[in-house]
Amino acid sequence: MKVKIHRLFEYLLETTEAAPEAIVGFSLSQSPVLGDFLADLDPALPLDWNNRDFRGLPELRDHVLAQAGLAGVCTPSDVLITAGAAEANYLTIMQLLQPGDEIVLETPGWPQAEVLAKAIGASIVKVVRRETDGWQLPLDHLRDAVTARTRMIFLSNPNNPTGQVLDRPALEEIVRIADRVGAWLLVDEVYAGLEWKGARAPSVAGLYARGITTGSVSKALGLQGLRTGWLISPDPGLVKDAVILRENSSEIMNIMGEVIAEIALRPDRLAPAMERARHDGAANLARMDAWVTAQPNLSWVRPAAGLIGLGRLPDGIDSDAFARRLLAEPYRTFLLPGSAYDEPQHIRLGVGGGAGVNLDKGLSRLAQALADWPA
Structure with missing residues (x-):
């Protein structure tokens, strides 16, 4: 039995060293730090x-x-x-x-x-x-x-x-x-x-x-x-x-x-952690939804749950080519192409990660990359 690489993991491997300045499509909530748990560790x-x-x-x-x-x-x-x-x-x-x-x-x-x-x-x-x-x-x-x-x-x-x-x-x-x-x-x-x-x-x-x-x-x-x-x-x-x-x-x-x-x-830690995750996720989701609505020729079905969804690119734009262009200068922004999910006309949009992913900067650069894409 030989396990062959999937496009999702292949793209992540290929772009690990890219050092983006922003991420659009982060799939998990902002991570705690070890210090948050030290008082409870023996x-x-x-x-x-x-x-x-x-x-x-x-x-x-x-x-x-x-x-x-x-x-x-x-x-x-x-x-x-x-x-x-x-x-x-x-x-x-x-x-x-x-x-x-x-x-x-x-x-x-x-x-x-x-x-x-x-x-x-x-x-x-x-x-x-x-x-x-x-x-x-x-x-x-x-x-x-x-x-x-x-x-x-x-x-x-x-x-x-x-x-x-x-x-x-x-x-x-x-x-x-x-x-x-x-x-x-x-x-x-x-x-x-x-x-x-x-x-x-x-x-x-x-x-x-x-x-x-x-x-x-x-x-x-x-x-x-x-x-x-x-x-x-x-x-x-x-x-x-x-x-x-x-x-x-x-x-x-x-x-x-x-x-x-x-x-x-x-229970005493999970409840407030989940409340923060839902609060932050919902706020970022509202921002993302408003941003998508404002983009010409870009659309999505707003997620009912979770931190990611699929955005449909304008006709004629391939998700792999677009994701690589977005990762390069002058945009320096990471997102996952829809080809990772057998949807090459889409990109993965996400609202996780907290302040460290620079979501607003990423969305601004994503909008610019869409505007700059050759007709």
């Missing part, structure tokens, strides 16, 4: 693994269930702490999919599942979210795509990269679609909690015996560098299989990541 903490449970610190797993609304629905034994949501997705897909199995994916969507499915030799069926439909997931198309051959359905909710949300009735219908053929339903929830209208959708691990929820502290809390995430599943066999595979990859968790994540998810 200087005598051994820098070994947690010495208590291979699934992760018990109190951290309790917090994971609480923030997902699954306390009393799932148990701590249903939770495995992982190196981010990416590892949680990896462990799940690698243990459940075999060559020749069928996986149903959404597009645009988080590309990790497609990359792994191709490497495994699985058959891929895509359900298309269309901009003309507000990027909503067409449940009738999903229903037609899922057959007796379907082993897994992979979705993100809120959707990465469009920011659209599947509510409870939609999720319950998707569960019925999956259950009809006994398919696993894996839902990546890294942006959950950053809904701009309405309540957070329920986590699928609490709705379906083959439901798997993955998430992390990376996006809403800005703690990407901790590399701390989780998978939640009521199926004990799946969780054990994930532990076995992790034993042969990362083996054990990063103790500092576990400890700081546990502090960050304590």
